Amino acid sequence: MEDVKTNYYKDNDRFYLSVDCIIFGFHKEELNLLLIKRNFNPCKGNWSLVGGFLKKDESLDQTAQRVLHELTGLNNVFMEQVGSFGAIDRDPGERVVSTAYYALINIEDYDPELATIHNAHWVKLSELPPLIFDHKQMVDKALRRLKRQVSNQSIGYNLLPKLFTLSQFQQLYEAILGKTLDKRNFRKKVADMDFLEKTDEKDKLCSKRGAFLYRFCEMDD
Known part of the structure; x- marks a missing residue:
């Protein structure tokens, strides 16, 4: 054998x-x-x-x-x-x-x-x-x-810094999809995402008022 x-x-x-x-x-x-x-x-x-x-x-x-x-x-x-x-x-x-x-x-x-x-x-x-x-x-x-898979939480979680603006988040989507997205429609889509959390911190580099920084909710193992 x-x-x-x-x-x-x-x-x-x-x-x-x-x-x-x-x-x-x-x-x-x-x-x-x-x-x-x-x-x-x-x-x-x-x-x-x-x-x-x-x-x-x-x-x-x-x-x-x-x-x-x-x-x-x-x-x-x-x-x-x-x-x-x-x-x-x-x-x-x-x-x-x-x-x-x-x-x-x-x-x-x-x-x-x-x-x-x-x-x-x-x-x-x-x-x-x-x-x-x-x-x-x-x-x-x-x-x-x-x-x-661009709408999957893990995509942005692994590519973006810990804190980011919604503009950065949209830029990531646009880079992956290879096209420009309407800002208003994108913000509506973001509002439905349950894995994003708005913080009290602001990015003051983009304007005097600053843009609120967001982060991803903790991912489940």
Whole structure:
């Protein structure tokens, strides 16, 4: 019986499994992506998502969390699986099947020294450079999912600072959806959101009167 099992595995092709992370951040009214400028082959000198190979003692989720931590220094980050990409010739180096995850982080929280070590840079989504392999397809699919989930509390909770104005909140929506929203209609929508809480504090930088700051209600585990 053991020989049958051994032959079964030997008689089938072997290939690599990897994880690629689409890391979103929000800065100065724009959605940003954390990309690396590759200093290794294949495609040395080109832009790519950050990724890594699956280790034999890891699940896909654990690999994604490890890759994200190595690049940003962050743990317990909001992540979701986007899908798997397995075109035969997607990677010129070897046969590699990759599972993509998207992550949402507050740009102020990540470790810039780690980013420097990995030659990583924040790039505006509106100025996205050409990416290697099928990484642009991964980004597009992640963005479509993000747009569908934009009203989910966790989206803003992970991208905005602890305290924010309604203008910043609207700017985040506009950055994700890729369009301008009517201010009055958006404020009506905000009034129906039960996960936002108005504080007594004001942002005095935007005007003399200042704009009230909001925060997200505590999320349930």
